[in-house]
Amino acid sequence: MAREIPTASRGENLRFLLAYTAATLLRGPYAHGPRGASLAARLDATTHALRAAQEIRRRHGGLIWMPRWTPGTTGRTLLVLAPEDVEAVLSGPAELYSPDSPDKHGMAVFQPDGLSLSRGRMRRDRRDFAEYVLDSHAPRHRLCDRITRIVRTEMTFPGQITHAEAGLAFRRIARRILFGDPARDDEMTTDILRALRSDANWDVNWRAVRRLRGRRDAKLLELFTRRVSGYVRTATAGSLMSQFADAPICADPSGQVAQWLMAFESTTTAVLQCLALLSTHPHQRAEAVRNEDYLRACFMEAVRLWDPVPSITRATTGDADLRGAHLPEDTSLLIPVGLLQRDDERLDYADRFAPEIWLNGTAERDWTISPFSRGEAGCPGRDLATLVAMTALSTLLRGHRYALAAPEISASRPLPRTIDTFAIKLVALPGPVDTRAQTDQEVSQSAAGS
Numbered sequence: 001m002a003r004e005i006p007t008a009s010r011g012e013n014l015r016f017l018l019a020y021t022a023a024t025l026l027r028g029p030y031a032h033g034p035r036g037a038s039l040a041a042r043l044d045a046t047t048h049a050l051r052a053a054q055e056i057r058r059r060h061g062g063l064i065w066m067p068r069w070t071p072g073t074t075g076r077t078l079l080v081l082a083p084e085d086v087e088a089v090l091s092g093p094a095e096l097y098s099p100d101s102p103d104k105h106g107m108a109v110f111q112p113d114g115l116s117l118s119r120g121r122m123r124r125d126r127r128d129f130a131e132y133v134l135d136s137h138a139p140r141h142r143l144c145d146r147i148t149r150i151v152r153t154e155m156t157f158p159g160q161i162t163h164a165e166a167g168l169a170f171r172r173i174a175r176r177i178l179f180g181d182p183a184r185d186d187e188m189t190t191d192i193l194r195a196l197r198s199d200a201n202w203d204v205n206w207r208a209v210r211r212l213r214g215r216r217d218a219k220l221l222e223l224f225t226r227r228v229s230g231y232v233r234t235a236t237a238g239s240l241m242s243q244f245a246d247a248p249i250c251a252d253p254s255g256q257v258a259q260w261l262m263a264f265e266s267t268t269t270a271v272l273q274c275l276a277l278l279s280t281h282p283h284q285r286a287e288a289v290r291n292e293d294y295l296r297a298c299f300m301e302a303v304r305l306w307d308p309v310p311s312i313t314r315a316t317t318g319d320a321d322l323r324g325a326h327l328p329e330d331t332s333l334l335i336p337v338g339l340l341q342r343d344d345e346r347l348d349y350a351d352r353f354a355p356e357i358w359l360n361g362t363a364e365r366d367w368t369i370s371p372f373s374r375g376e377a378g379c380p381g382r383d384l385a386t387l388v389a390m391t392a393l394s395t396l397l398r399g400h401r402y403a404l405a406a407p408e409i410s411a412s413r414p415l416p417r418t419i420d421t422f423a424i425k426l427v428a429l430p431g432p433v434d435t436r437a438q439t440d441q442e443v444s445q446s447a448a449g450s
């Protein structure tokens, strides 16, 4: 007999919808902004959404129909909270559980030809192309030496690191890696994409407003595509563009670039979060400076704790059997990994900095711990993002010890569930750099004095 999927009540649906989409909308789904991030942190939007999800799971189990989802998407969405169901969906064929879900359609504003919006043959071609250029299956990207050199030269922050400064440095890094050194100061290309992404934010709920901006967006997209195509043609040696010539055929190579350029912002966020954690956790910092595997685990913890891509969405392209439950074609699925990774009813490490889970198999075994997603549609840029982040972190940690001036984080209290990454400010401490663990008192004194 088929597994029945219960339906959440209207009240439960409304509570979860308000809490979850409020967090998403405040952050800005396609372009995050400081005002929304600050408000989301003050309201602690993640905790409200987590509590709503936990209550639904307590009453109905781990797979639930949410009868009403946001306007602009489908009428109902399947909320996936059980680890076994998360695993079944992510490890299932991307052909059937397609990442091209209605929730992502706002992306068409800035990348109508993007991998995430494709299906069938087109998707396979674009995915093969992305995997080749991003060198997804190699232990080290084939351009690793150049990439690490770029990152090292850009990691120069005299005195302090703020989100604004780090953001600019990572924009330069992204352009140099993608397009080559001549693009280092081409802020215009990044700004055009940013403007398109901000407009895409409106697509989530305010289609009428979006329509008003349609003409402007068409022009911006044309301009962005022209600039990217110029870089593709030039194919500066050592850039990702230089890899296009040998990559598997893809109908629109330039159309893949917007998502890559955008994704470097998540890498910036993750690096800042990791530095904030290491600056407030002296024992973990001391180990991270000595041991590269441990530093990598710290980076993964930073993305688990405050996931820059907190929702994984799918749409079924035909009838599907999800562990005995029948899903009709066009079922929208939501896996709220950002909540599941902080699920304090399941995980005893939910609210603490626990790099060891990435070293002892705990994270690997549990599919709800998937900040880069997994399976056929998992992030193809994971290793590149990790390479960039690891190089940035080890360069900065080798040069300085930092104290976190804002926001407030402490090793002796549960970590906040919502963080305002834009507010992160790290102050370099005077004195020689060493690998000794700072005492908690030293850290808080330096932060208070800055």
Ligand code: HEM
Residues within 6 Å of the ligand: 099, 115, 116, 127, 130, 134, 259, 260, 261, 263, 264, 266, 267, 270, 303, 308, 309, 312, 313, 370, 371, 372, 373, 374, 376, 377, 378, 379, 380, 381, 382, 384, 385
């Ligand atoms: C900390 C940094 C990053 C995080 C946390 C992250 C996370 C994710 C997640 C969760 C997905 C969704 C996968 C799914 O639907 O199952 C994704 C997709 C994707 N990411 Fe990343 N990502 C990061 C950096 C990057 C970078 C640097 C690139 C490229 C340069 C990149 C390229 C992509 C692409 C092309 C997709 C679409 C995959 C598909 O639809 O098949 N990401 N990423």
